[in-house]
Amino acid sequence: MAKNPNQIGWYFNENNCIACRACEAGCKQEFDLPIGVRRRRVIIKEEGKYPDVKVRYLSAACNHCEEPSCMKACPVGAYTKEPEFGVVLLDQKKCIGCKRCQAACPYGAPQFDEKKKKMDKCTFCYHRLKEGLPPACVRTCPGYSLWHAKFSDIEAQKTPPEIYRRPLINTLPGFADPKLTRPSIKFSENK
């Protein structure tokens, strides 16, 4: 699939993340999500031995990949990659709840809604993007750690404002090999 020049993407600056889970709650609130469906999750890891311990955080959701494995795995064509922002969308009307996408996704993005018996996933707040608004998770991040922009602008370090940026890297501990699906996300590490 040719790269969409308008592809939207995330920037996660681990150095500014405080694991407060505002992004998680902001997402749940935006979509009034039921208990059990967690489109965004903050993952906490420890490295090293006391007292030289490093605490690693990762705010994880769908990465709206260039080559989404969920889309390939779906037997009923419920997934689309829409053209305007390159957002990966799931049509719940078509979804049969087989969970193949969940198994295929290396990031654990698709969530199973026990009540509806269907999959559920991050839409990158497509409805907000259309209005020039940031996704709910970005909008609320108290540490100014999670950002979004046109992915090429993130790669070129045009955004976010310099004070919220650190040197870019492609992955963080606990994040799957980006070569697998070409996720639309870049990172910076904790100092």
Next chain:
Amino acid sequence: MSGKKMITTEEKSLFEKMTGKEFTRRSFLKWTSALAGAAIASGIIWDDKLGLFREASAQEKYLKEGEWVYSNCNMCGGQSGIKVKVINGRAVKIEGMANPNNIANISTNYDKVVKELSALYNDKDTAGRLCSKGNSGLRSLYDPDRLKTPVVRVGERGSSKWKTISWNEAINQVAENLKKIRDKYGAESLIWFSEDHSFTHIQQDFCKMFGTPNYHNHSNLCDVARKASFKLLMGNERPLADFEDTSYALVFGWNLLGATKWIHLPGIWNRGRAKGAKMVYVDPFCNQTAARADEWVPIRPGTDGAMALAIGHVLIKKNLINMVFIDEWCVGFDEYAKYVADKTPEWAEKITSVSAKTIERIATEIGEAAKAEKPVCIDVWSGPGHHTNATLGGYAITVLPALLGMIDKPGTMIEPSKIGNAYHALDVDLPSLKKPRVDARGTKYILGHGSGIYVETRDAVLSGKPFNPEAGVPKAGVFVFQNFVMSVPNTKKNIEFMKKLEYVVVHDTHMSETAELADIVIPGSVYLERYDFTGYWVTWPVLGLRKPVVKSVINGLTEVEFWMAVMKKMGMKDKKGYSPAALFYDAYYADEYMPTLYSKEQGWEAYKKTTLAMTGKTEYEKFKKEVKMPEGGSIDEKTGVVKDKEGKAVGVKIGNKIMKGFDTPTRKLELTSTFLKRNKYSGLPEYSDPEDKPTSDFPLYLINFKQNEHTHSRTFNNDYLMEMKPDNPLLINSATATKLGLKDGDAIWIESPYAKAKGTVQVTERIHPEVVALQHGYGHWAFGKVAKGSLNQINRWSPVGTADGQFFSGKAEKFSGQIVAKEIGVRIIKA
């Protein structure tokens, strides 16, 4: 939308669903052309991308419909500005509002941050952020477990047998019963407990007009030891740290990134680090702040004061102190220097477990930064503050910035200038108000804070012998938005105390462990249903207004309306015949707002819309402001202290100028306290060991801590927050766990001299090996369904956690009366 447009089956069924008519091509086209433009309002949108009409999602609808209403959060006491989308009377989304409390505690960056971030998006409030609690507010508002009507007890105390009564009956009953208590035992026999920042004035008014001096509020459970420590140094109880413009921050026991009260803290901390500041964090637990500091210094609980004294020792030994500043603006240096002469890093290492080398290095780093005139910021909060040695231990820390001359300048500890609302002073002089308080504030606790001493009051009820016999023994208690049983250390004593009271009123949003022991329970409001003034935690005057964003979901009265009604019923008035109850709800707030200087810029109606009033900017070095010699005043030639004709110290002569100085007896920063000396203490920030250290029977330190997902013990029925953080396993160092034969997730018994209870362990590298820790607020047995574990069945989570309060002795710190909530020895046994 041309005539040749293909109409999909989805569109056909949508048409039929929305119009109730059978599909024809013509009627469809007629319908869609009528919809064009304002389609969203009817729930249908034309999707350019898909080239078809479809039903708008709930989210698309909320963006376009309804109205944003501005207010203030109260999921914790932080008062962040919020805007709430309301559609047809229902709140559907809460977002942060760009006001200074969300962005800065210093004015230098406020405008800049707002401008920079709002330029990025189509939302002028985008710089205003909210934490997980703020984002989960609607789950608390629409929580099905909320109390909906007043209830009275019909069975034994605590038997959970209740009868529903009307609001009017509740007002009558409370008024009658409180009258009876007053007639029988005197007005001072009523004790009152209230949350901070929420409808406190009406409660204080009630107590005054009733005639009881025994009003308490939340601060006593929070940071009054810190307040006392700073008061000893500088007179001001609440300086704020400017992390954004600092070059070096040394913080003792304040998980500022975990509390996110206040929401600006992560932003200013992160921008400070991005600009090159070094942050060093001292705590037994590597919490969220330690995790985002440049260095974590693990320390034995309650020994921070010893480390601070050793830092003072090194600063003096290496001549890294600011002698010019000390000569001009500090008193008691010689005594302090003599006291710390033998407080070497080696001495402190034995007490704190922090290596002498580390202490020496940190002292040298801050000293050298200060010598180079780079701002240094040193702060302490409730980590060391919840110990038996908290006030003087904290004082040893608060003197450090004074030694370096790092006070009230950018990047240091700043004195806020606060102007609140005009609290309507009632003219009441009932004799019972002059009785000593039952909690011995100001007598036993010489630095006792206005919020009272909870455990002293409790213990007076239990023993029947108050510290000052004249105070009398309390007989009735009102608990507003306070879960005393869960929040105050030593749960067993708390329950006995509640049972001993003759009449108990609890006013809260839910049933709780405290409400369970009441005679009558009044349903409380959620912050989106009521007014409150909110003082912001910024360094220049700002006044926020919380206001009803939606009508009461339970169709009830707010706290202010309820207590006004009881006031009326009891015929309460002050000497001039004034009663706040004479005003309507809205007018009561206008009455307090209009006399303020804010109202000159913005009248009540305009203020109600913006919910924010502010004036001025942060001023620095306010202590150097020149003041005029007061009429009839005098100057003490020896000390330079300037007094007015009433003998109150109002300034200090420095050189040939009279300056404002600090609000201490000497008008200077006191490295040795005049106040303590007057009270027969040495006046020095002396170190003493915590009283309730581990013993051979109970060999591990137990501390509690707080984290972003929850506030006090009151957010535990919020399903979003409980989904994120469902329980509180005991944190234990891996080496200690190995010694005890424990693996991650093991079931255990936690035992202290005061309680034994079950828990689970989480093995971690993030805690001092001699320490175990529980997050505060878990382990409810009488709260809503979620708090008691209803979500656990769905998600197969572990139990709802272990209540930490039961394990502690329940003492008050001897100067400030602060509850001691982080000091006890425990043993851990595999269950």
